Amino acid sequence: MKLDAYLKAQQKRVDRALDRHLPEPKTHPAVIHEAMRYAVLNGGKRFRPILAIACAEALGGRVRDALPIACALELIHSYSLVHDDLPSMDNDAFRRGKPAVHKKYGEAFAVLTGDALLTHAFHILAQGANAKILPYILSELTHAVGSKGMIGGQAMDKQISLAKQFDLAEISYVNIHKTGQLIRMSCVAGAISAGAGKKWEREIALYGECLGFSYQIVDDIMDGDGFAKIMSRHEAREEARLLIEKAKRSVKPLGARAGILTQLADFVLNRKE
Amino acid sequence: MKLDAYLKAQQKRVDRALDRHLPEPKTHPAVIHEAMRYAVLNGGKRFRPILAIACAEALGGRVRDALPIACALELIHSYSLVHDDLPSMDNDAFRRGKPAVHKKYGEAFAVLTGDALLTHAFHILAQGANAKILPYILSELTHAVGSKGMIGGQAMDKQISLAKQFDLAEISYVNIHKTGQLIRMSCVAGAISAGAGKKWEREIALYGECLGFSYQIVDDIMDGDGFAKIMSRHEAREEARLLIEKAKRSVKPLGARAGILTQLADFVLNRKE
Numbered sequence: 445m446k447l448d449a450y451l452k453a454q455q456k457r458v459d460r461a462l463d464r465h466l467p468e469p470k471t472h473p474a475v476i477h478e479a480m481r482y483a484v485l486n487g488g489k490r491f492r493p494i495l496a497i498a499c500a501e502a503l504g505g506r507v508r509d510a511l512p513i514a515c516a517l518e519l520i521h522s523y524s525l526v527h528d529d530l531p532s533m534d535n536d537a538f539r540r541g542k543p544a545v546h547k548k549y550g551e552a553f554a555v556l557t558g559d560a561l562l563t564h565a566f567h568i569l570a571q572g573a574n575a576k577i578l579p580y581i582l583s584e585l586t587h588a589v590g591s592k593g594m595i596g597g598q599a600m601d602k603q604i605s606l607a608k609q610f611d612l613a614e615i616s617y618v619n620i621h622k623t624g625q626l627i628r629m630s631c632v633a634g635a636i637s638a639g640a641g642k643k644w645e646r647e648i649a650l651y652g653e654c655l656g657f658s659y660q661i662v663d664d665i666m667d668g669d670g671f672a673k674i675m676s677r678h679e680a681r682e683e684a685r686l687l688i689e690k691a692k693r694s695v696k697p698l699g700a701r702a703g704i705l706t707q708l709a710d711f712v713l714n715r716k717e
Numbered sequence: 718m719k720l721d722a723y724l725k726a727q728q729k730r731v732d733r734a735l736d737r738h739l740p741e742p743k744t745h746p747a748v749i750h751e752a753m754r755y756a757v758l759n760g761g762k763r764f765r766p767i768l769a770i771a772c773a774e775a776l777g778g779r780v781r782d783a784l785p786i787a788c789a790l791e792l793i794h795s796y797s798l799v800h801d802d803l804p805s806m807d808n809d810a811f812r813r814g815k816p817a818v819h820k821k822y823g824e825a826f827a828v829l830t831g832d833a834l835l836t837h838a839f840h841i842l843a844q845g846a847n848a849k850i851l852p853y854i855l856s857e858l859t860h861a862v863g864s865k866g867m868i869g870g871q872a873m874d875k876q877i878s879l880a881k882q883f884d885l886a887e888i889s890y891v892n893i894h895k896t897g898q899l900i901r902m903s904c905v906a907g908a909i910s911a912g913a914g915k916k917w918e919r920e921i922a923l924y925g926e927c928l929g930f931s932y933q934i935v936d937d938i939m940d941g942d943g944f945a946k947i948m949s950r951h952e953a954r955e956e957a958r959l960l961i962e963k964a965k966r967s968v969k970p971l972g973a974r975a976g977i978l979t980q981l982a983d984f985v986l987n988r989k990e
Binding site: 467471473474475476477480523525527530533549551552553555558559562565566567569570571575578579580582583589590591592596599600602603608617652686 | 875
């Protein structure tokens with residue numbers, strides 16, 4: 445299957461599921477529910493949920509088992525962006541060409557909207573994930589996006605920007621944690637939902653880890669930031685390429701089933717936005 | 718048992734468990750883990766965890782089953798205070814006589830610390846709650862503290878403070894949701910951990926609902942705020958008293974086992990801080 449068509453079809457599917465899983469905009473108090481939908485239903489690429497679904501399918505799982513988990517992952521991604529855009533954090537006024545949540549609804553409601561999206565992610569998981577896998581997937585997910593994972597990466601990113609300098613170890617920590625952990629976890633979540641077993645969970649975790657790290661390096665190259673500041677663009681690009689090769693090798697034993705995963709890995713390296 | 722001694726003993730037990738459940742302060746990146754501990758280990762009364770434990774015990778449950786859940790509830794309470802104190806929210810510089818998290822660590826790290834505490838609450842739940850009750854308790858908890866619960870109450874509270882006016886329906890909504898929902902859920906969580914069954918869950922939910930609502934009314938009377946602004950202190954006090962009577966009636970069938978719950982209800986009405 446052509447990757448473009450696959451991405452479009454999955455994006456539509458995820459968008460429909462997100463719309464279903466989010467409370468109606470008029471739910472009381474309306475401001476918070478409107479803001480939640482504004483933050484999520486914004487034409488995002490849905491890369492993390494698509495990764496979860498693709499990994500689940502590659503390992504023989506069913507989309508309907510992966511879909512609620514995929515939605516939870518996207519809500520966590522959305523909450524992290526809402527809080528990241530806040531004036532005290534990155535102070536970004538725009539997100540995907542539209543006013544950031546704090547610009548549209550004010551800072552207090554942006555804090556609360558992020559909190560609500562994070563909480564709702566776990567609500568979806570509680571209701572949608574198979575009860576047998578819930579303790580394990582919840583434990584892994586909260587670790588991946590907690591203070592030793594995604595939030596740890598955001599904290600280090602802030603420390604770096606306050607210190608106005610960083611070294612390779614620090615910027616690697618940010619890339620692996622701030623961006624990488626949720627991407628890695630999206631792949632692992634797909635594998636867990638498919639009941640793939642420990643061996644394949646580990647392979648898929650490696651695939652996701654390489655994808656997540658190179659995703660941020662490519663971002664850095666595009667923005668002339670982070671990694672691209674402490675090595676040449678050529679070196680950074682080479683680093684990203686090696687990671688993508690490693691990712692592809694880790695799923696090679698899946699044979700024909702690795703098709704989409706291989707294409708997704710190349711997509712991360714070659715994307716232009 | 719005298720309530721004072723009970724409260725002190727349980728507070729110690731909860732403090733020890735919180736200390737165990739929180740990551741070490743030097744865990745990388747240290748700033749976030751220090752701030753998490755600063756926000757939680759601050760001499761708090763641990764009223765919500767104690768309620769959960771007391772309800773569990775009154776219904777024949779074991780403390781060791783209720784304790785991880787009780788810690789998760791306290792972490793959620795702590796995160797809500799960290800975010801509530803932010804300049805864009807209530808803008809409180811002090812909490813329990815010490816600088817608020819955003820005053821001590823800066824606003825960005827306060828946002829992240831709140832996020833980390835909320836996430837870690839669910840991590841503790843994933844690892845500590847009985848797998849059989851996890852889907853149910855996670856679903857109930859995320860509803861109680863989400864956009865239709867605690868966060869909804871915080872949003873309405875902010876709307877009221879921006880509009881500089883409110884009516885009885887609005888301030889009741891704030892009290893029931895912002896403060897009441899987590900207190901109610903603490904009781905329900907105790908009941909669920911004890912495997913009390915639907916009938917007792919409902920009675921304990923009523924008990925917790927009455928406690929939570931009157932807790933906030935008593936706060937309002939002490940602060941001359943909210944409820945105490947739209948009715949006389951005497952009327953507000955009478956409202957709180959009726960709620961506490963109702964709470965006590967709902968646990969009366971437990972006989973001698975209701976002892977602590979009855980005393981906790983009186984404690985809510987008569988507390989001076």
